Amino acid sequence: MSDVTNRLSCNLNSSCDCVHVLSSMVEVMGHRAGLSDKETNRMILAVDEMFANIAQHGYHGREGKVDMSVAWHDGTLSFELRDYAPPLGKGEMLVWPVSSAGKEPTPGGLGVHLMHAVMDKIEHEALADGNCWRLVKFLHGEQYNEA
Amino acid sequence: MKLEISESKNSDGAVRLALKGVVNIQTSVALRRHLKPMLGANQENIHVDLSEVGFIDSAGLATLVEGLQWSRADKGRRFVLSGLSDNVRDIFELAKLDSVFDIEQEEGTA
Numbered sequence: 001m002s003d004v005t006n007r008l009s010c011n012l013n014s015s016c017d018c019v020h021v022l023s024s025m026v027e028v029m030g031h032r033a034g035l036s037d038k039e040t041n042r043m044i045l046a047v048d049e050m051f052a053n054i055a056q057h058g059y060h061g062r063e064g065k066v067d068m069s070v071a072w073h074d075g076t077l078s079f080e081l082r083d084y085a086p087p088l089g090k091g092e093m094l095v096w097p098v099s100s101a102g103k104e105p106t107p108g109g110l111g112v113h114l115m116h117a118v119m120d121k122i123e124h125e126a127l128a129d130g131n132c133w134r135l136v137k138f139l140h141g142e143q144y145n146e147a
Numbered sequence: 148m149k150l151e152i153s154e155s156k157n158s159d160g161a162v163r164l165a166l167k168g169v170v171n172i173q174t175s176v177a178l179r180r181h182l183k184p185m186l187g188a189n190q191e192n193i194h195v196d197l198s199e200v201g202f203i204d205s206a207g208l209a210t211l212v213e214g215l216q217w218s219r220a221d222k223g224r225r226f227v228l229s230g231l232s233d234n235v236r237d238i239f240e241l242a243k244l245d246s247v248f249d250i251e252q253e254e255g256t257a
Contacts, residue, residue, distance in 0.1 A: 019173065038237055041238075042241070045204060048172075052172040052205075052206065110205040111204070113205075114205055117242075
């Protein structure tokens with residue numbers, strides 16, 4: 001067990017082309033945590049999807065602030081995205097319908113499906129002035145070496 | 148971060164779209180704008196080359212699903228993807244879309 005906490009944070013505008021900033025942060029932390037390229041790419045995907053959901057469904061395409069932090073501590077990689085959009089009800093953003101395998105594919109809910117497929121835990125906390133979203137990935141031994 | 152889209156015609160008359168960059172919520176708007184008129188035109192065969200795409204998210208996948216739906220609307224149509232990198236292929240697999248798209252295998256791959 002390590003006592004070392006690695007943390008990176010930044011403040012972003014939901015309407016700007018800044019997804020690459022998120023990707024870079026996740027990539028740096030993923031490599032520090034010893035993730036493979038494939039696992040790091042998956043983390044980037046999950047964070048990208050959450051940011052896109054906040055921009056689209058939280059701020060409805062309008063400009064808004066998003067505070068993002070990435071932390072790696074004791075085998076847990078966690079991503080926190082804090083927005084200042086109207087607080088959502090419990091699970092409101094995480095239960096969108098997902099197309100099932102074998103059926104005609106539809107785009108609806110795909111981002112949420114991908115986040116769930118990649119992360120071990122997704123938490124939402126409604127705040128007085130916004131929302132806090134936490135994406136958590138537990139890093140177990142086999143994942144360090146996954147091709 | 149941007150997406151470059153170039154269009155050409157294959158010798159068999161198929162339209163070939165070569166993408167370069169990332170296909171995400173921001174850049175997929177340009178891809179949709181490019182693809183939409185092709186889906187409405189009298190076109191039977193569209194080939195999308197993803198060999199220079201390093202990342203795709205659900206917005207990009209959703210745009211490609213529109214092409215898939217177009218191809219399924221008529222028996223003679225084909226919407227083919229090729230050149231998927233390992234990371235891009237992994238995202239297709241996570242989305243369970245690897246088995247529904249017509250994905251051209253590269254030589255030397257399984």
